[in-house]
Amino acid sequence: MVGMTRTLDVSRDLYTTARRYIAGGVSSDARRTAGVPLYVDRASGSRLWDVDGNVYIDYVLGQGPALLGHCPxxxxxxxxxxxxxxxxxxxxxxxxxxxxxxxxxxxxxxxxxxxxxxxxxxxxxxxxxxxxxxxxxxxxxxxxxxxxxxxxxxxxxxxxxxxxxxxxxxxxxxxxxxxxxxxxxxxxxxxxxxxxxxxxxxxxxxxxxxxxxxxxxxxxxxxxxxxxxxxxxxxxxxxxxxxxxxxxxxxxxxxxxxxxxxxxxxxxxxxxxxxxxxxxxxxxxxxxxxxxxxxxxxxxxxxxxxxxxxxxxxxxxxxxxxxxxQREEVYGTLYARGRQLMAGLREAAAKVGVPMLVDGPGPVFQTYFTDAPAVRDYRDFAATDRAMMARLHAALLDRGVNMVPRGLWFLSTAHTEADVAATVGVFEDALRSLPLG
Ligand SMILES: Cc1ncc(COP(=O)(O)O)c(C=O)c1O
The missing domain is CATH 3.40.640.10 (Type I PLP-dependent aspartate aminotransferase-like (Major domain))
Known part of the structure; x- marks a missing residue:
């Protein structure tokens, strides 16, 4: 969360040992990061806790599976x-x-x-x-x-x-x-x-x-x-x-x-x-x-x-x-939360003055650093600033929000309006921390 100080001593030690025995220190290439990877201790609802006791609002959801939140x-x-x-x-x-x-x-x-x-x-x-x-x-x-x-x-x-x-x-x-x-x-x-x-x-x-x-x-x-x-x-x-x-x-x-x-x-x-x-x-x-x-x-x-x-x-x-x-309730919640978050992230980017596109159906969506009005295919995606997205991912993680590193966000029925509001605050703070322009 905004103002949280993230320590990673236990995670760092685990990563040092892991690199000796696990190729690259991670079990899937999708988990490679520039810094210390996330070492999860437990997960529940919309939250992850890491082995150092840091808590994250989770929009990765196991790369998508936890549609009903963690451990329904x-x-x-x-x-x-x-x-x-x-x-x-x-x-x-x-x-x-x-x-x-x-x-x-x-x-x-x-x-x-x-x-x-x-x-x-x-x-x-x-x-x-x-x-x-x-x-x-x-x-x-x-x-x-x-x-x-x-x-x-x-x-x-x-x-x-x-x-x-x-x-x-x-x-x-x-x-x-x-x-x-x-x-x-x-x-x-x-x-x-x-x-x-x-x-x-x-x-x-x-x-x-x-x-x-x-x-x-x-x-x-x-x-x-x-x-x-x-x-x-x-x-x-x-x-x-x-x-x-x-x-x-x-x-x-x-x-x-x-x-x-x-x-x-x-x-x-x-x-x-x-x-x-x-x-x-x-x-x-x-x-x-x-x-x-x-x-x-x-x-x-x-x-x-x-x-x-x-x-x-x-x-x-x-x-x-x-x-x-429970389809009405499930999909009503997923779309409502997704749209609320998308609107909040757009507003935050506009406030900070960052050219950003926030697009997608809602239960899953993408943030792009671009001033293009739309992204329609892979080549449009490749033209967005993906290095800056990697920086944003790290800045969000430091502040207790976990998105997919390439800028993808998964919603679950466990995300609350309060989670979304907190995420928007973190997002604005993270954007302000980036070396933009
Ligand atoms: C669209 C799509 N197809 C296939 C796969 C492969 O699934 P798995 O990682 O479970 O093998 C993925 C994984 O992310 C995917 O996103």
Whole structure:
């Protein structure tokens, strides 16, 4: 909070030891920071406490999963009860069928599902299924969209603009050393129906699926332009390509039926993770029955020791029940708090005189250092001042507010109006501390 003095002695000691035994001192590249990483001691509601006793209003929420806040009582109760009855079965159980049934009732384009553990797996499964179902080799992916960290998909997420190629015909830029060359991948700019039409013509008869984050949340928080998704859907139908929505972030965050409900466009396949299980690790591949039946028949392989593991499914059941049965209250709160915070941050930036864009649906949104009126795709995002955003992240953390370092904010139903008001005060103070202009 404003005026808080943050000491990090215990965190620093832990990091020193960790760097000896954990590569880079952190367990995911997403947690690398310039200074000492956050060492969390416990989490509850909208708050995190670190091992040094500092408290933070948390807008990272485990990178999105804690949509109902940390440790929602119904989820804790369901998980605790299930742990006593078995942690892993690697067999069928009653709750997975109930969760699958509810998921199919909630999500417009879900007629059948298969469960996995993390988002990267389900995303990978969707690409394989599209190729197996259509018999076509290529996937069209959009620049700046993220679909997990596995080799076939980790291309052109944050490409340097020196490597990225022409705007309407981007190159596939690898995300890491050691990655095999991009096979059968077509990279396209997002929010540009003309470029998509051109690339689909160029690769006619070869594209199994067009894959996207329906609201782009990994390089900004960018909604599709009016009419764009309708054009994408029509192009997919015309070319016989499947449309896949990666709803790992948008799923259950924007609406009980995900972005497909929020935007009114049905994909053929969608993947969910993060928010569907209140913080536990469960992901799902969902889709139209004729496509999913390529898995039912055994034509396309799908497996996993931990698929539908009972503790995660218990958490998903408790979470989805709340999202479904208390939808007015849940989504009313998420949108109201999100909009309140967005308006407050805009006002704070205007007061300090900083050019800043605050944009996104509300339950998730992005702050950008830019004087551009809008950010519509990855290249617009790349043109914003990302180094300054990293500084703002550090200044906020020092003052007890935790946002995703790239400037993304996740809301939960546990955030109160008082949390939002306190955050706006901290934000103004943090902005004033930056070497701006
Ligand atoms: C849109 C999207 N797809 C896939 C993934 C991968 O999910 P996971 O990290 O659970 O493997 C993420 C993770 O942030 C994501 O944001």
């Amino acid at each position: 009582p119904a989820v804790v109760e369901a998980v605790t009860a299930q742990v006593a009855r078995g942690i892993v079965y690697s067999a069928q159980h009653a709750a997975e069928a109930r969760v699958a049934e509810r998921l199919c009732a909630m999500v417009p384009a879900a007629e059948r599902v298969r469960f996995n553990t993390v988002g990267s797996e389900a995303a990978h499964a969707s690409w394989r299924l599209a190729r197996g179902y259509t018999g076509r080799p290529k996937i069209l992916k959009f620049e700046g969209h993220y679909h997990g960290w596995l080799d076939p998909v980790l291309y052109s997420v944050h490409p340097s603009l020196d490597d990225a190629g022409p705007q309407d015909h981007p190159r596939a830029v690898p995300g890491t050393a050691g990655q095999p060359p991009a096979a059968d991948l077509v990279i396209c700019p997002w929010n540009d129906a003309e470029a998509l039409a051109g690339l689909m013509d160029e690769h006619a008869g070869q594209i199994a699926a067009v894959v996207m984050e329906p609201v782009l949340c990994n390089t900004g928080a960018i909604e599709p332009d009016p009419g764009y998704l309708k054009a994408v859907r029509e192009l997919c139908d015309r070319h016989g390509s499947l449309l896949i929505f990666d709803e790992i972030i948008t799923g259950f965050r924007l609406a009980p039926g995900g972005a497909q409900e929020y935007l009114g466009i049905d994909p053929d396949l969608s993947v969910f993770g993060k928010a569907m299980a209140g913080g536990m690790q469960v992901s799902a591949l969902a889709g139209r029955a004729p496509v999913m039946d390529a898995i039912s028949s055994g034509k396309v392989a799908h497996a996993g020791t931990f698929n539908s593991q009972p503790v995660g499914i218990a958490a998903a059941e408790a979470t989805l029940r709340i999202l479904d049965e």
